[in-house]
Amino acid sequence: MAEVWSMQNINDPLYRAKFVNCPDIIEDWLSEHGGLAGRDVLEFGCGEGTMSLGMALRKETRRVVGVEILDVLKQCLHLARREIRLESLPANLDLFQITPGQQLLQFGQFDLVYSWSVFEHVSQDLLAQVLSSIKAVLKPQGLFFLQISPLYYSSNGSHMGPWVKEPWAHLSMQEDAFHRALLTAAPTPANVRSEWSVYIPIEADTPTERAALWDTYITLNKVTATQLCRMVREAGLEIVRDYRTKTDAAVPPHLAEIYQEDVLTTEQIVLLMRRA
Ligand SMILES: C[S@@+](CC[C@H](N)C(=O)[O-])C[C@H]1O[C@@H](n2cnc3c(N)ncnc32)[C@H](O)[C@@H]1O
Structure with missing residues (x-):
């Protein structure tokens, strides 16, 4: 039976961003690669699972699996009841709590793996392992979409901007x-x-x-855009598209003495990858 839900009364702008905007952006990135309809999708680091739910309910995906190391994914239905009046999670969505670095093959193989604002939080010593375990669950033509913002060395790279406002x-x-x-x-x-x-x-x-x-x-891993691209290649992935955005803030001279300007000003990286 089709789930009954409605986006009309979404009150929380962050819920809207995760349920609507982020899945729309990923769908847009996938438009030249066959789109999302009928696809098997894995979200790596799904948090409360709102984006996974958006993928499952709004994008005609066949199956969506969200994996996450914290138990916050238990909040998914509670938030969905509050924001979109959903009574129960759809049959094409599964959310699993995993341990950091856990192999993912037990969840199946996927046309798309995506991760949004997660990779800066993956422990440094697990990065290579996580990338190769994601590669291992991609179907032969499968794609991996990865977004990080803000990167560690950018003006709000600490993620503490709401409390310590001074850039960098x-x-x-x-x-x-x-x-x-x-x-x-x-x-x-x-x-x-x-x-x-x-x-x-x-x-x-x-x-x-x-x-x-x-x-x-x-616990931020301090990875830069250049390092991330090197690591994904070392994991056997080929970069299909590489999109970066920069901050407008002026780099303070005392930091320009120490760091490369490009590292300080690159705020976001979005990569689309496939098996090399
Ligand atoms: C900023 S939150 C983003 C959550 C979700 N992607 C979103 O946008 O709502 C980062 C998430 O990455 C998860 N995470 C960090 N390291 C992880 C790992 N090794 N495996 C899976 N998830 C991880 C964290 O527990 C956290 O839920």
Whole structure:
């Protein structure tokens, strides 16, 4: 039976971005490669599973599997009930909690694997393993779409911009001063807390919230666009399309003395890949 749901009353702009905009962007990227209809799709690092749900309900995909290391994927139906009035998750969607670096072949083989704002969070020592396990689940003509924003060395690469506003503060400030600035920053606005719901339980007090933010910051892997492209090639993937966006912010002279300008200003990378 077809699921009953409606996008008319979506209240949370982030929910709309994940349920509507991100799947639309990926569909657009896939338009020259046969689109999404009838495809088997894997989302790597699906968080609360909202994007996977959008893929399953809105894109005529055959099967969508979302995998995630945190148990936040249990929130998928709760959020969908609130935002799109969905009663139960569709039969073509499966969400699984995995361990970091777990092989993915048990979930099947896929026409498309995608990951959105995930790869900067994958532990450095697991990056190569994760890339090769994604390659292993691609069907022969399968594609891998990967998006990262913001990259670590860009102006908000710390992900801590809502609390420590100075661009590139994480590269400029002494580490203990940066930590103090985060701990003493103004209370987090409700919309920002909602955007961080994957990492910070909504009921968390301020010390718990700041500890979770610091943990998120110190576990970023610092990968650059150039390094990522090298690593995907080393994993046996061929880059079909490479799209990057840059910040408008002016690079402070003291950072230009240390880092390559291109590394500091490249904010986002989007790659489409296939088996080499
Ligand atoms: C910023 S969130 C993005 C979640 C989701 N893609 C979205 O846009 O809503 C990053 C996610 O990557 C997940 N993640 C980090 N390392 C991972 C790994 N090794 N395997 C799977 N997921 C991972 C995190 O647990 C987190 O849910």
